[in-house]
Amino acid sequence: MAQITLIEAVTQALAYEMAHDPSVVVLGEDVGVNGGVFRATQGLQEKFGELRVLDTPLDETTIAGVTVGLAAQGMKPVAEAQFEGFIYPMMEQIACHAARLRNRTRGRITVPAVWRAPWGGGIRAPEHHSEANEHLFTNIPGLRVVMPSSPARAYGLLLAAIRDPDPVMFFEPKRIYRQYKEEVPDDGEALPLDVCFVLRDGTDVTLVTWGAQVKETLEAADALAAEGISAEVIDVATLTPLDFDTIAESVQKTGRCVIVHEAPKTAGFGAEIAARLAEECMYDLLAPVERVTGFDTHIPLFRLEMKYLPSTERVVEAAKRTLAAS
């Protein structure tokens, strides 16, 4: 069985679902002949034709609104926003229509669509190509926000997102698109949405993260283990609707929690998890909840960007602070 990267897993999931469901279509800028600027749709137009793998005019609003129309008429569109930083013009169509049509028509019109977007920094990209803004979507009712962190989870979660009867934002951490390869059988098996994945069991501290930061967080867990500290690592995977129970269970066991994310700190999604811990797990906590996040600044251009992104060392230090507190 072939070993594949995260981005190859995205392609594999798209190809599988397009081959098995004629209502699945892919649309976006450069998704056709070029196969996407990151090659996520490589080879799909050859296989499925120009209409099902559609190069759109260069207008994000058009992509988003046409996606709503396609989905409302029984198709299952997978739209690509070329970069997370270009997703803003799509937000009206996503918030006012995609996420809302089922509710406002009492279920008469539904939008089973997926918006894929290469997400986050760390690839020395030009300005506006490195944004982490998932928290702008987690506050929109009726919308799922999903972020894979491994080739297997990219494959399984994307299949689940396409099959889901409601709209899904599928943010792909592009920094780890080609970080490593793993075996991902092309068996069409989806992974469950709305659940967190416990990537590593531990007893002393819970590290909660998603997307590209899973890399630094797992590295931090290794470093902590070398010092005799047992860290549990949770990949949230589906941010909304949140599987808080898995996080709560872990924190009830460890009594300590560090939340790691790339987006700015204030009102980032880590704030929601911290608030929920305060509401529901206060008496299980042995130390204040720590957040290791991007700063409340714009992500700098790439000479400085690695100083903005949460580092393994910052996660290790935060975990140690929670242990020092009790």
Next chain:
Amino acid sequence: MSIAAKFEIEYLQYLDAEGKQVRDDLPAFAQDLKQMVELYKLMLSTRVFDAKSIALQRTGKLGTYASCLGHEAAHVGIGSAMNPEDVLAPSYREYGAQLYRGVQPREVYMYWGGDERGNDYQKEPARHDFAWSVPIATQCLHAAGSALAFKIRGEKRVAVCTIGDGGSSKGDFYGAINIAGAQNLPLVAVIVNNQWAISVPRKIQSGAPTLAQKGIAAGLYSIQVDGNDIIAVRKAMEDALERARNGQGGSVIEAVTYRLGDHTTADDARRYRGEQEVKDAWAKDPVKRLKNWLVAKKVWDEKKEEAWKAECDDWMDNEVNAYLETKTQPLTAMFDYTFAEVPADLQKQRDLALSLETKAH
């Protein structure tokens, strides 16, 4: 000098402001006077419906309502030209088109009366149409996406969107007609130019002499029609729908009309436009115009008018009663349509809301 492109915009009118026929080549549907009477009756019932809606709002039985007064020819012309299998993506005042396609007045009242069930149109073909779209021009892209779905599936259906003169300024409108041109989609975009976007007049929306010509830039067939002349509107629609259905591309139709009422019941148009302008517009009233023509053809008279109005009154009273008799939805309804199934995390909030209600009683 060489010329890279050249264009002109045809203006179509069959009936002048008084209802006099200004050209002899009446389209086939307009030669069928029985059918023209039916169209007139729907224009009139739309007007009765609209007056009833405003009365409901003024007496506190409806929330804010967007009137369609003066748009009857444009709206009925659009709706009556479409096939049942086509799809309509309206903005929020195209009742004439929607009533034709099976939207019930009680559903309009429900929507403006603060109840989502108003968007759950029960009767076909309206049931497969889009719901009212409040964010301006966004529905144009839903129509373009629908048209793309029809093309992918090889269905001979057309998607129709309607917007106002203000809506034609928005990127969503440009995006929709642009992709329709690029992909040869079966899309008909109708700009119902009623001269006013709340308080902002047509001239502030665009420096272009016609709004129809925006379609030229997208590579679409484009025409301007007298939007108060139902024969012109319907003829332009029929031609556009036929071209779209046969794979010959999309169209932009600008229907020039006038918003005789306020923007909504929350608006007072006297703040920004003169009485004389409105008086002049009433002289071009689409309902009176068709009536004059039908009376001259001896297929309509005052007696029939009064009888039909009385029938409409009964119909609307019945619809109003049906609306007023509906019970408010249970509070759980706000949770139950957020997703296909209530997610576990949301279920906790649903339980909380229910418990609060139990406490309150």
